[in-house]
Amino acid sequence: MTESTNSEWRSAPPGEAVTPPGEAGSTLVGGPEEPVSPEPPTPPEQPGGKKKVVRLGDRLFQGVATGSGIFVVSIIAAIGLFLLVRAIPALHANEANFLLSGQWRTGDPENMAFGIVDLAWITVASSLVALIIAMPVAGGIALFLTQYAPKVLARPFAYVVDLLAAVPSVIYGLWGALVLAPVLKPVALWINGTLGWIPIFADGNVPANSGSNVFTAGIVLAVMILPIITGVAREVFERTPSAQIEGALALGATKWEVVRTTVWPFGRSGFVGGAMLGLGRALGETVALTVILSYTFEGPHYSIFDAGATFASRIALGSAEFNNHLTVGAYIAAGLVLFISTFAVNALARWIESGSGKGKK
Amino acid sequence: MAKRLDINDLNLYYNKFHAVQDVTLQVHARSVTAFIGPSGCGKSTVLRALNRMHEVIPGSRVEGSVLLDGENVYAPGVDPVQVRRTIGMVFQRANPFPTMSIRDNVVAGLKLAGVKDKKRLEEVTERSLRGANLWEEVKDRLNKPGGGLSGGQQQRLCIARAIAVQPDVLLMDEPCSALDPISTLAIEDLIAELKKDYTIVIVTHNMQQAARVSDQTAFFNLPEVGQPGQLVEIGETGKIFSNPSQKATEGYISGRFG
Amino acid sequence: MRTDTADLERPASAPAFQQLGLGRKIKNHTATVLFGLAFLVAVVPLLWVLFTLVQRGLAPMLNADWWNHSFYGLLPNDSGGGIYHALVGTLEQTFVCALIAVPLGVTVGIFLIEYGRNSKLARTTTFMVDILSGLPSIVAGLFIYALWITTFGFDRSGFAVSLSLVLLMLPVVVRVTETMLTIVPDELREASYALGVPKWKTIVKVVLPTSFSGIITGIILGLARVMGETAPLLILVGYSRAINYNLFDGPMASLSLTVYTARKTSTEAGEYRMWGAALTLVLLIMLINLLATLLSKLFAVKTR
Numbered sequence A: 001m002t003e004s005t006n007s008e009w010r011s012a013p014p015g016e017a018v019t020p021p022g023e024a025g026s027t028l029v030g031g032p033e034e035p036v037s038p039e040p041p042t043p044p045e046q047p048g049g050k051k052k053v054v055r056l057g058d059r060l061f062q063g064v065a066t067g068s069g070i071f072v073v074s075i076i077a078a079i080g081l082f083l084l085v086r087a088i089p090a091l092h093a094n095e096a097n098f099l100l101s102g103q104w105r106t107g108d109p110e111n112m113a114f115g116i117v118d119l120a121w122i123t124v125a126s127s128l129v130a131l132i133i134a135m136p137v138a139g140g141i142a143l144f145l146t147q148y149a150p151k152v153l154a155r156p157f158a159y160v161v162d163l164l165a166a167v168p169s170v171i172y173g174l175w176g177a178l179v180l181a182p183v184l185k186p187v188a189l190w191i192n193g194t195l196g197w198i199p200i201f202a203d204g205n206v207p208a209n210s211g212s213n214v215f216t217a218g219i220v221l222a223v224m225i226l227p228i229i230t231g232v233a234r235e236v237f238e239r240t241p242s243a244q245i246e247g248a249l250a251l252g253a254t255k256w257e258v259v260r261t262t263v264w265p266f267g268r269s270g271f272v273g274g275a276m277l278g279l280g281r282a283l284g285e286t287v288a289l290t291v292i293l294s295y296t297f298e299g300p301h302y303s304i305f306d307a308g309a310t311f312a313s314r315i316a317l318g319s320a321e322f323n324n325h326l327t328v329g330a331y332i333a334a335g336l337v338l339f340i341s342t343f344a345v346n347a348l349a350r351w352i353e354s355g356s357g358k359g360k361k
Numbered sequence B: 001m002a003k004r005l006d007i008n009d010l011n012l013y014y015n016k017f018h019a020v021q022d023v024t025l026q027v028h029a030r031s032v033t034a035f036i037g038p039s040g041c042g043k044s045t046v047l048r049a050l051n052r053m054h055e056v057i058p059g060s061r062v063e064g065s066v067l068l069d070g071e072n073v074y075a076p077g078v079d080p081v082q083v084r085r086t087i088g089m090v091f092q093r094a095n096p097f098p099t100m101s102i103r104d105n106v107v108a109g110l111k112l113a114g115v116k117d118k119k120r121l122e123e124v125t126e127r128s129l130r131g132a133n134l135w136e137e138v139k140d141r142l143n144k145p146g147g148g149l150s151g152g153q154q155q156r157l158c159i160a161r162a163i164a165v166q167p168d169v170l171l172m173d174e175p176c177s178a179l180d181p182i183s184t185l186a187i188e189d190l191i192a193e194l195k196k197d198y199t200i201v202i203v204t205h206n207m208q209q210a211a212r213v214s215d216q217t218a219f220f221n222l223p224e225v226g227q228p229g230q231l232v233e234i235g236e237t238g239k240i241f242s243n244p245s246q247k248a249t250e251g252y253i254s255g256r257f258g
Numbered sequence C: 001m002r003t004d005t006a007d008l009e010r011p012a013s014a015p016a017f018q019q020l021g022l023g024r025k026i027k028n029h030t031a032t033v034l035f036g037l038a039f040l041v042a043v044v045p046l047l048w049v050l051f052t053l054v055q056r057g058l059a060p061m062l063n064a065d066w067w068n069h070s071f072y073g074l075l076p077n078d079s080g081g082g083i084y085h086a087l088v089g090t091l092e093q094t095f096v097c098a099l100i101a102v103p104l105g106v107t108v109g110i111f112l113i114e115y116g117r118n119s120k121l122a123r124t125t126t127f128m129v130d131i132l133s134g135l136p137s138i139v140a141g142l143f144i145y146a147l148w149i150t151t152f153g154f155d156r157s158g159f160a161v162s163l164s165l166v167l168l169m170l171p172v173v174v175r176v177t178e179t180m181l182t183i184v185p186d187e188l189r190e191a192s193y194a195l196g197v198p199k200w201k202t203i204v205k206v207v208l209p210t211s212f213s214g215i216i217t218g219i220i221l222g223l224a225r226v227m228g229e230t231a232p233l234l235i236l237v238g239y240s241r242a243i244n245y246n247l248f249d250g251p252m253a254s255l256s257l258t259v260y261t262a263r264k265t266s267t268e269a270g271e272y273r274m275w276g277a278a279l280t281l282v283l284l285i286m287l288i289n290l291l292a293t294l295l296s297k298l299f300a301v302k303t304r
């Protein structure tokens, strides 16, 4: 070695300080590990006084990496905090009950009255319609892809489903409003006519044939959350221990019986977790619903043929009147409610997923 | 170049688990020391403690001292990175860097340490590959990825990589266990040559190999399952294999257990 | 394990085997058909959407002006015009977003795998990244509005959009980095340490290059994701029908915002432009997906 020093230890590469061993009082820094506390060592000789070990690179790098982790955590905290701080003045100026009122009058900061009941209804209704449609379909697709589809086709097929997630929501909105809604009209009329005696299928606050209602919105949302639920479900179904599957097969079970007795029980909670993730996405979906749902001043009839606005689409629609702090604050208050609900739903989803014991490793 | 190692009262832990107890032994300069013993008795653990690789594993702990020509590797203020530059290591499974060419693999240690001098890198590449008996086989494809070599060639590439930084000691953990007999012979020949310049410690499960390549042999054993591994005895290879002083050693070597 | 369906369903030829009960057979077939149908149900909307886009959006794209003109000065009934102003906006906004999100996200991934493993902070971070990946884009927009515009007093701008996109892209980058770093075998790290290479250099020179192909693919897919976002744009930047190269000043178009805005021009020419912009956006996203596949092949670890 060319760069040997007076010490027994090789000199560090350029840019890195060297310490001779056993320099009194110097601390050990760097290396890919925690310092090891050694036995009281046999005191080594002291070769000339040099600077102490500072593996600056390692220290810096670890600091930056850890700092970025802390940063991410603080982003979430900041989101909650900023939304809250901006919402409070508007809530003070609010003349209606924020939680119980259905009106939304925010244009004049001197005279604001806004509440979230109607928003909550449209949001929850469209998300639930989406979930009710998407869950069985996504479960079926995941079982098809993992258990039935020939191996060579499973991957491209899965890719096709994932492509659904690549389509921007504004395009789903256009498609839903301009292409799908007219096609759904007879279906909506039929449901409304035949099952109208059930309140949820009764006449809404817009005519059932208008198409711009929760029914259409829910179906489009179902398409949008399909890839999310399918992705999670596929992952958990794939992890079914092959020993269990073979055990069932050896008992003479049919494919369906194998699925029912091993794959499904194994993946059920993961599937539910995936569905919750999909729900979180549906709750927060904005532009597709802004485009599809027509806005009406009449309150909801609590039917799936209602129109109106969700939390998210209400905010998007209101962007034109973002011109003073109080008005914006009203929308931010709605955003805060949305943030809290998606936070809760997502946290619950992760909890279900990992609580199944078959979640992430 | 080559240096002596004195290991004193070494105790090694993984979290609470006491893996190795009270190992004291000397490794002579310019010689080959073989570690043998049944699986799980802590040979790899001791070997990895010699160049402070043990502490890479989270929760691990070291007690005792390892002296390299009298200087404690574990003394406060000693940088583990520099210890490892002085005490090189070859692993059981060949692990060339997959993104690097053969040439870059050989000089990886130098390059990553900031050496940029083209001529010097060129020299070191050739010298190390020759030292690892690999030069003739790869000299025409130095720019090809290291992952494209055969298993035996990859292992020799890893040896070349280890000697390129000119360590004083070379640790080898079952370097031949994944290789065919011909590649194994090539590596054994190489070890015989390398010991002219280096102090070598090799872990092996192959008695014949230990007998063929080593000057002294250390036998490790597990007194009982769950107990820490211990050094049973160490001595000249000829003596350990023909006339061990411990019953356990004799039993292990003659194949009565392990 | 998957056993070939054919084996299970082949009727036993000899009576030596027990016959399946009819009920079981019917159930089994029904299930198979239903699961297959579920897949078709997913394919239908995809093809339908794509078909609609091509059918209605192709014509404007074939117009020579489409790729190098803006909508500037067009009256509702004027035909013609181009998407250049929106392309500029989309590319600039996503590029700046990537410039911030990629280094930050990769560093967080490195923290989680190389430094934090199982520490309390790492677990909290993973959880927060999960939450971030479920953050509604409109909330990301509102947060940036509350922070950047209300609190710091800046104007609405393309850069504010980039900032909100960072929040949406960050979890994608962290996840993919995490996954790709986990795949790198510990043996490579140990080989590097054993050569006396410090940890940070091991990460930068050995671990990251080994996982580069996967990380770059994931990043580009994440970019394609945020490229189609509309919601935060509605509150963070005004729409401009003219070309604006400046991210920091004035209204700025982008493809998704153009689609959204053109919808309000309910003339034939307006609809024409809307579908044209929509198809352009989807083509751009597909192109980027393709690029991701190519890059992953290009940077894949070679053995020959």
Ligand SMILES: Nc1ncnc2c1ncn2[C@@H]1O[C@H](COP(=O)(O)OP(=O)(O)OP(=O)(O)O)[C@@H](O)[C@H]1O
Binding pocket: B014, B017, B019, B037, B038, B039, B040, B041, B042, B043, B044, B045, B046, B057, B229
């Ligand atoms: N990373 C680790 N974490 C926890 N325990 C470990 C770890 N590595 C090894 N051990 C334990 O330490 C003991 C010694 O292991 P070591 O690998 O040193 O044995 P060995 O003699 O090299 O065995 P082999 O001949 O099979 O390689 C074993 O009981 C093993 O289970």
Ligand SMILES: [Mg+2]
Binding pocket: B043, B044, B045, B173
């Ligand atoms: Mg071992």
